[in-house]
Amino acid sequence: MAVPAGVFKETYRGLMAHLRYPIHVYSTAAALALLLALPFIAGSFIVDKLVLYMAFLVAAIGLNITTGLAGQISLAQAALMGAGAFTAAWLTLHGVNILLAIPAGALVAAAVGTVLGLPSFRLKGYYLAMASIAAQELLYYIYQRWVASNQYMPVNDSAKTLLGVYLGGGKPLYYTALLITIAAAWAAANIGRSSLGRAMKAVRDNDISAEIIGINVAKTKAIAFALGSFYAGLAGGLLALQLVAIDYGNFSLEQSINLLAMVLVGGAGRVIWGSVLGLIAIMATHSILEMVFQGNPVYDYLVLGAIIAFFVVEEPEGLIAVLRRVKEYFRLWPYSY
Numbered sequence: 001m002a003v004p005a006g007v008f009k010e011t012y013r014g015l016m017a018h019l020r021y022p023i024h025v026y027s028t029a030a031a032l033a034l035l036l037a038l039p040f041i042a043g044s045f046i047v048d049k050l051v052l053y054m055a056f057l058v059a060a061i062g063l064n065i066t067t068g069l070a071g072q073i074s075l076a077q078a079a080l081m082g083a084g085a086f087t088a089a090w091l092t093l094h095g096v097n098i099l100l101a102i103p104a105g106a107l108v109a110a111a112v113g114t115v116l117g118l119p120s121f122r123l124k125g126y127y128l129a130m131a132s133i134a135a136q137e138l139l140y141y142i143y144q145r146w147v148a149s150n151q152y153m154p155v156n157d158s159a160k161t162l163l164g165v166y167l168g169g170g171k172p173l174y175y176t177a178l179l180i181t182i183a184a185a186w187a188a189a190n191i192g193r194s195s196l197g198r199a200m201k202a203v204r205d206n207d208i209s210a211e212i213i214g215i216n217v218a219k220t221k222a223i224a225f226a227l228g229s230f231y232a233g234l235a236g237g238l239l240a241l242q243l244v245a246i247d248y249g250n251f252s253l254e255q256s257i258n259l260l261a262m263v264l265v266g267g268a269g270r271v272i273w274g275s276v277l278g279l280i281a282i283m284a285t286h287s288i289l290e291m292v293f294q295g296n297p298v299y300d301y302l303v304l305g306a307i308i309a310f311f312v313v314e315e316p317e318g319l320i321a322v323l324r325r326v327k328e329y330f331r332l333w334p335y336s337y
Contacts, residue, residue, distance in 0.1 A: 018189060035178060039171045047174050048242070053279060054181040055081075055238035060262040060275040061188045062231020067260070068268035069197055070224030071204030072120050073129040076113075077232050077259045079139035082251035083109040084233025086147050088240035092159035099162060102180070102237030106230045112139075113229020120221045124207075136253050143248035152245040160241065168241060177238055184234060188271045191227065200224055201269070258282055261304060265311050267318030277319040281307075 009020070019025045039047050063077045087105035092098055116135040123131055147153065160168035167176050191197050199220045202210035207217045240246060266278025285307065286300065293299040311318060 016193065039174050044170070047170075051174055051177045051238070051242050053283060054177045055235045055242070056259070056262075056283075057235075057275060057279050058181055058184050058238065059232050059235035060259055060266075060279055061185060061271055062228040062235070063259050064263045064266075064268065064271045064275050065188060065191065065200075065231065066224050066228030067263055068271060068274065069192060069204065070200040070221060072117070072221055072224055073125070073132065073260075074117075074225070074228065075129055075132045075253065075256045075260060076116060076136035076139065077228070078251045078253070078255035079136045079143075080109045080113050080116075080229045080232035081236040081239070081255075082139065082143050082246075082248060083112045083229075084236030085239045085246045085251070086143065086153055086236070087233070088237040089153045089155045089246045092156035092240070093154070095156075096159060097162065098155075098160045098167065098237075098241055099176075101159070102234065102241065105237045105240070106233035109233025109236065110226045110230035113232070114222055114226045116229075117222060117225030120225065121218050133253065136256055140248065140252060143251065148246065148248045151249070152247055154245045155240050155243060157244065168244075173242060176241065180234065180238060184231060185272050188231070192271050196220070196223065204269075257304075258286075261308050264308055265318055267320030268316075270318070270320045274318055274320050277323070281319060 014020070019028060038050065042050075059077055059081050063074060066072050066074050066077075084102075084105035087108040088098065088101040091101035091104055096104070116132070119131040120128055157168060160166060165172050167173055199210070199215045200223075202213070202215055203217055203220050203224075210220075211217045236251075239250070262275060262278030262282050264278070265281050266276065267274030282304070285303065289300050289303055315321060
């Protein structure tokens with residue numbers, strides 16, 4: 001009697017687990033071990049860069065919820081990061097500990113994002129994108145004109161201490177940012193698999209059909225913008241944790257385009273791995289272009305635009321689809337079937 005080969009799940013819980021196969025368990029354990037050991041084997045420059053990348057990863061995950069899961073195009077994610085960063089910085093100046101200021105800033109960003117998402121009830125596609133650009137520029141003007149008129153808002157360094165441990169630098173900063181990033185990624189992964197995540201996907205695919213089957217489209221869109229904005233505010237809070245002052249220049253339209261590029265290049269709808277791959281690809285591209293063209297922004301814009309156009313036209317599922325095909329090729333090799 002022939003015995004079928006493969007990994008078979010006998011329970012629904014096993015089928016829906018995040019880590020379904022042994023390779024997933026081993027690779028996740030190896031990645032966590034590497035991330036935990038990095039501060040001891042890498043220099044302070046690399047550790048500080050990784051904390052910055054964690055902040056942008058959280059913001060990209062949030063945008064992937066709004067754009068990838070719910071299909072609502074947003075070019076205001078960087079401005080919403082600013083809402084979280086400036087709120088957290090302002091709270092630290094008034095004696096609030098940074099670990100309380102970060103979630104408070106995320107909630108403020110969620111509220112702002114929900115208001116800015118109101119046009120999505122009436123607008124779609126390119127019109128919604130234009131409305132989000134207007135929201136981005138409006139918030140940027142507010143930061144420039146009133147919130148940080150001297151370009152910077154300082155962050156109270158004494159508010160970054162918890163139980164005598166300074167969290168604003170070194171290993172405590174890295175592990176705090178890592179814990180927040182892992183928790184945010186785990187929550188986002190569960191959102192995508194929940195009934196809310198399935199409702200968002202239905203709205204993304206066809207909002208009229210979603211409404212016919214009983215989904216409250218307006219409520220789902222509002223929640224998608226609120227969740228994406230919450231993640232943006234959380235990312236801004238991580239910047240406040242790392243930096244001594246918040247510069248409004250970090251929250252420009254260019255940064256919002258970078259975040260959207262991470263989602264499109266990595267894989268829209270693949271909230272975690274798509275965002276990770278997009279972050280690596282876009283940050284690596286910026287680093288290479290800066291070395292080759294000595295920081296000339298013209299070439300940066302041209303190459304980044306060409307990359308986005310290529311993936312939108314030729315590979316709309318992003319790098320995650322490319323890796324999936326590579327994996328399938330090696331899994332079947334040397335057979336063609």
